[in-house]
């Protein structure tokens with residue numbers, strides 16, 4: 321049995337979507353970031369820093385979304401170029417670039433949502449992380465301009481890596497500035513596996529459409 325340890329609106333959406341694309345059956349346990357369950361001894365045994373995703377599979381546990389995605393594609397022999405095949409390097413670059421971008425998204429999420437009291441939130445950090453996010457979004461926009469997927473060869477697990485990112489991105493940057501990114505996301509949501517993953521997760525990530533940086 322495959323078992324995904326998951327939190328709504330988190331990087332574990334990458335794995336949820338890929339499991340659906342691969343047609344694998346799985347159990348799902350959902351965590352709340354605020355109740356301490358990610359730091360329980362049971363979960364720390366799965367993920368040493370107490371994060372999601374973690375995946376139990378074939379008698380072992382894998383942490384780190386990029387590693388999970390790579391292991392799953394290699395296990396199934398699908399949705400990723402193999403070593404020596406065309407676009408293998410591009411696949412690995414974009415797989416890992418998703419984390420370069422995700423760290424900006426995470427920092428913005430922490431600043432806009434998690435830090436309490438609100439007066440402790442840092443407007444300079446919000447501005448800096450937004451600028452850093454723009455650099456990554458422009459890179460992704462360039463990559464997706466004139467391409468249907470991250471790779472020229474078609475849909476791959478690299479696209480799944482950006483599922484979490486692009487869902488979050490539009491809350492921090494104007495969607496209209498990134499037409500290729502959001503056209504890609506429309507195409508991805510039309511994939512039955514992506515739609516199933518979104519439905520299984522349920523609901524929007526945040527309680528508003530956009531996070532404005534407050535006036536100083």
Ligand SMILES: N[C@@H](CCC(=O)N[C@@H](CS)C(=O)NCC(=O)O)C(=O)O
Nearest residue numbers: 330331358370371372373384385386
């Ligand atoms: N590089 C890791 C990052 C994992 C990560 O930071 N996950 C976040 C959710 S997006 C998390 O579990 N946060 C909970 C916490 O830090 O307490 C990956 O890609 O799996």
